[in-house]
Amino acid sequence: MRLTLVGALTxxxxxxPAAAFAVDYLxxxxxxxxxxxxADHFAPRDLNLDAAQxxxxxxxxxxxxxxxxxxxxxxxxxxxxGYVVSDEVLGKFELISYAVGLGLxxxxxxxxxxxxxxxxxxxxxxPAWRRQFIGKTVASPLRVGDDIANISGATxxxxxxxxxxxxxxxxxxxxxxxxxxx
Amino acid sequence: MHARPASNIHARWLRRARPSLGTLVDIGADxxxxxxxxxxxxxxxxxxxxxxxxxxxxxxxSEIGRFNAAPAGARIAVDATTRSVLDAACALHEASxxxxxxxxxxxxxxxxxxxxxxxxxxxxxxxDLGGIGKGFAVDAAVEALRARGIASGWVNAGGxxxxxxxxxxxxxxxxxxxGGVRRxxxxxxxxxxxxxxxxGTARDxxxxxxxxxxxxxxxxxxxxxxxxxxxxxxxxxxxARFGACAWLH
Numbered sequence: 001m002r003l004t005l006v007g008a009l010t011x012x013x014x015x016x017p018a019a020a021f022a023v024d025y026l027x028x029x030x031x032x033x034x035x036x037x038x039a040d041h042f043a044p045r046d047l048n049l050d051a052a053q054x055x056x057x058x059x060x061x062x063x064x065x066x067x068x069x070x071x072x073x074x075x076x077x078x079x080x081x082g083y084v085v086s087d088e089v090l091g092k093f094e095l096i097s098y099a100v101g102l103g104l105x106x107x108x109x110x111x112x113x114x115x116x117x118x119x120x121x122x123x124x125x126x127p128a129w130r131r132q133f134i135g136k137t138v139a140s141p142l143r144v145g146d147d148i149a150n151i152s153g154a155t156x157x158x159x160x161x162x163x164x165x166x167x168x169x170x171x172x173x174x175x176x177x178x179x180x181x182x
Numbered sequence: 183m184h185a186r187p188a189s190n191i192h193a194r195w196l197r198r199a200r201p202s203l204g205t206l207v208d209i210g211a212d213x214x215x216x217x218x219x220x221x222x223x224x225x226x227x228x229x230x231x232x233x234x235x236x237x238x239x240x241x242x243x244s245e246i247g248r249f250n251a252a253p254a255g256a257r258i259a260v261d262a263t264t265r266s267v268l269d270a271a272c273a274l275h276e277a278s279x280x281x282x283x284x285x286x287x288x289x290x291x292x293x294x295x296x297x298x299x300x301x302x303x304x305x306x307x308x309x310d311l312g313g314i315g316k317g318f319a320v321d322a323a324v325e326a327l328r329a330r331g332i333a334s335g336w337v338n339a340g341g342x343x344x345x346x347x348x349x350x351x352x353x354x355x356x357x358x359x360x361g362g363v364r365r366x367x368x369x370x371x372x373x374x375x376x377x378x379x380x381x382g383t384a385r386d387x388x389x390x391x392x393x394x395x396x397x398x399x400x401x402x403x404x405x406x407x408x409x410x411x412x413x414x415x416x417x418x419x420x421x422a423r424f425g426a427c428a429w430l431h
Contacts, residue, residue: 001372001398001425002350007365018362021354023208025199034220093361096206113199113206120362148195148210151363152341153356154378154392158201165201 021118021151028099031112032084035101036074039081043073047175062170063163069171073181080104083172083181086114089164094118095130096161100168106176111165118151195335198223202230203316205340211327212334212347222330226337229326233319236264237311245300246309249293254305257298267311267318267401268295274314274405277420281412282405284309316342317375317404324400337400344373344400355431358392366394373400377407390430397426 026034032042047069057064074081082104088097097114115133123129175181196219199208209226213219238244242251249258260268272295274282285293285307292304316339323337324344334347345351350370354363358378376394393410397403402424410416416428
């Protein structure tokens with residue numbers, strides 16, 4: 001084991017401002033190809049949930065959050081293989097974007113994290129803070145993602161991410177039933 | 183032959199993350215010679231999922247889930263993976279004079295694991311490998327990467343992490359109160375884990391809220407954070423036995 005301390009855990013050190021942290025893993029397109037390596041085409045299908053559908057989600061205990069969704073249908077030779085939906089969730093300090101791949105039966109096949117961004121304060125709740133990342137992908141990484149540092153801490157729970165995956169399962173289920181993916 | 187620019191770190195490390203073990207698992211692998219890092223990372227995630235399927239107390243079909251639901255006198259067949267975690271937990275329980283304990287309910291004497299399986303001796307005993315399982319899963323994922331020929335890389339399960347090979351990895355500690363991270367150490371060929379003190383004790387602002395441990399293996403780093411918290415002693419004698427060091431913060 002090679003351990004070198006470069007920081008201190010004294011009160012003076014922890015009073016200093018903390019840094020933001022960000023990693024870009026995959027673009028939504030790369031994730032779709034990773035989840036469905038055999039696909040030769042991904043056909044986007046836009047979905048607009050109406051008020052009644054949003055209420056039906058709420059009745060199932062699913063927070064629909066958005067009325068507009070895009071489901072990519074993974075295809076090979078024109079035949080559907082499954083679906084990919086990407087979304088993002090907010091944690092206490094972090095913004096996580098992710099992609100969910102589902103089989104034709106609507107069951108989750110794979111979840112890939114696209115990016116992880118940790119704020120250095122409460123900014124994660126500010127729309128202006130989140131807006132700066134719109135359109136950022138692996139092809140245009142942020143400066144903060146350039147080093148490979150890893151975080152250790154005790155609080156990161158993926159409850160909100162699990163909720164997000166359930167939401168996507170419900171959205172795809174609805175889209176299948178009402179023929180939006182045909 | 184051509185040289186890679188040393189600063190172009192994205193060209194060398196393939197990095198992926200998935201939700202697993204109730205947190206975010208981040209895996210990086212040296213892809214310098216096109217060594218099949220993508221497939222190796224996939225195999226490492228599969229290995230973690232397999233460990234979780236055996237050890238999670240939240241899964242009623244896991245070996246631990248079935249033990250917890252079983253009546254007194256039951257014997258649950260367990261595979262070598264589960265056996266090795268339970269053996270490590272027993273060794274730590276003894277070495278720490280009971281400070282480390284994976285049993286809830288009627289206590290540490292109400293179960294036993296041997297070659298015949300996992301024996302439930304009391305009706306009320308439940309096992310929870312939350313204090314050691316994540317570290318074990320990280321070690322298992324590192325073995326999966328190495329078995330696929332990955333020379334260097336890391337596995338980080340929400341802060342319980344291990345780095346192997348020539349890589350020296352910067353470790354940042356999350357500010358649990360207000361967000362953000364601070365550089366704390368650099369680590370090569372070893373493991374690092376952080377745990378929070380139980381609710382109630384953390385309300386006392388004069389006391390530290392977290393324990394971090396560096397150790398050669400992640401199973402030991404993870405489990406030793408619990409011993410440091412339970413004892414309140416960042417210089418607990420057990421740390422030296424496992425080649426570990428600890429900080430309360």
